[in-house]
Amino acid sequence: MESFFEKQLEEIAGEGRVLVQEELAGHTTFRVGGPADYYVRPQTPESLCRLVWYLKETERDFFVMGNGSNLLVSDLGYRGTVVDVSGLDEIRIEGTEIYAQAGALLSKAAQMALSAGLTGLEFASGIPGSIGGALVMNAGAYGSEMADVTREVILVGEDGTENSLSGSDMQFGYRTSICRKGKGVVSAARISLKPGDKTEIEEKMKELALKRKSRQPLEYPSAGSTFKRPEGYYAGKLIMDAGLPGYTIGGAQVSPKHCGFIINTGRATAADIYDLIMEVREKVGERFGVELEPEVCIIGDF
Ligand SMILES: Cc1cc2nc3c(=O)[nH]c(=O)nc-3n(C[C@H](O)[C@H](O)[C@H](O)COP(=O)(O)OP(=O)(O)OC[C@H]3O[C@@H](n4cnc5c(N)ncnc54)[C@H](O)[C@@H]3O)c2cc1C
Structure with missing residues (x-):
């Protein structure tokens, strides 16, 4: 009932x-x-x-x-x-800006930018997130991040009203923003870009897609980089140097192709992945004295 x-x-x-x-x-x-x-x-x-x-x-x-x-x-x-919020997926070009609702895909925004001859969002074309998730996480790649291109975020507050926040109001940091402190739900955003050359934009996107394909285990389910980059180090390199490429618990594995990724080889449970995250942290901590912090958002009880 x-x-x-x-x-x-x-x-x-x-x-x-x-x-x-x-x-x-x-x-x-x-x-x-x-x-x-x-x-x-x-x-x-x-x-x-x-x-x-x-x-x-x-x-x-x-x-x-x-x-x-x-x-x-x-x-x-x-x-x-x-x-x-995937149903909130309206997206349109407004001059040199893109207006996008939270559920619109980042890859689609990047493709629209290309079609409109706008540069600045090439870095995001291969990130499989939504606009909302990308803003919350301040998603980034290849030297750029959402903070660089965000002009306005429409945030729904606890009282159910929409507020307009500027990029600096969002308190963007490395893979974080004000939203990670539980402050509001992203409803939409305006991304500010610059006029550019379509061929160059397309070339850049192709080059980055090839880099991803050759370096990342895109053929397996994952959540991208499992850990944040510890200051002064690369998580993947630490994990590799700790002798963990291919290290497996149940169906979860440290990708031999890119140790920064934990992958689901087919039959992983969430518990397998969680246990592997904890074990990798422990081994890297013991070996190098560096604490790895998960970038992945962990939901529910483990
Ligand atoms: C193959 C692969 C490659 C990746 N490469 C990159 C990369 O290069 N760079 C990078 O930064 N990330 C990368 N990621 C990780 C991921 O794609 C990004 O963090 C992305 O921004 C997450 O967006 P999402 O919409 O999937 O968010 P979700 O995973 O759905 O959510 C992430 C967090 O944001 C919150 N959230 C989502 N939408 C909203 C909203 N509208 N309002 C408030 N809170 C919200 C969720 O509650 C959760 O806490 C990769 C992932 C994969 C699988």
Whole structure:
């Protein structure tokens, strides 16, 4: 029987937009994760605002799912509500800016920038995240990051209202922003670019895609770099020097191709991946005295 809470969620998000006990493995690039009690897919900024307000007002636990490319969700799942913003995917060029809703894919934004002859987002073309997730994480690659191109972020606060934040209001840092302190849900953003030469932009994107393909284990499910880069070191190099390439627990493996990636070789559980993260940290800590901090967001109980 539908609970009152479920009915309320459906009233806010629309019919068929609330799933109960939805397996999260199908929503994460690691391809692991048990069921969420509730899984809601708002389709408009207004319904996202109402949802955030309602969840806060009723003191319910929730987290936002972007493209699930930086998440490790427990096999036990999540005892709360997952807000999936992939339905908020409007994206358009406004002069030299891109307006994009939170659920739009970063790769699509980069392709649109290319089509419009705008430079600045080439670095992001191979990052498999959403605009929202990329802003929260301050995603970056090859010397650039979201902080460099963000002019405005529309953030939904606890009271369900939208606020406009500048790039500096976002307090971007290395793979972090104000949102990682639980402050707000990204609804949309304006990315500021510069006029450029289409051929050069395309060449750059191709060059970076080739680099990724040759260096990263893109053929396996993963969440990209598992650990943040410790100051003065590279996580992948430390892991390699600790003798861990190919080190395996269950179906989780330190990628022999790029030790900074933990991959799901096919049958990994979230627990396998979690245990491997902990073991790699321990071994690198013992060997080099460097503490590796996960970049991957860990959700649920382990
Ligand atoms: C093959 C591969 C390569 C990768 N390469 C890179 C890389 O080069 N550089 C890099 O930085 N990252 C990389 N990543 C990691 C990942 O793609 C980025 O961190 C990305 O920005 C995450 O976006 P997402 O939409 O998937 O977020 P999710 O994984 O869905 O969420 C990440 C965090 O953001 C929160 N969140 C998501 N959307 C919102 C929102 N709208 N409002 C508030 N909170 C939100 C979530 O609750 C969670 O805490 C890679 C991952 C893979 C699998």
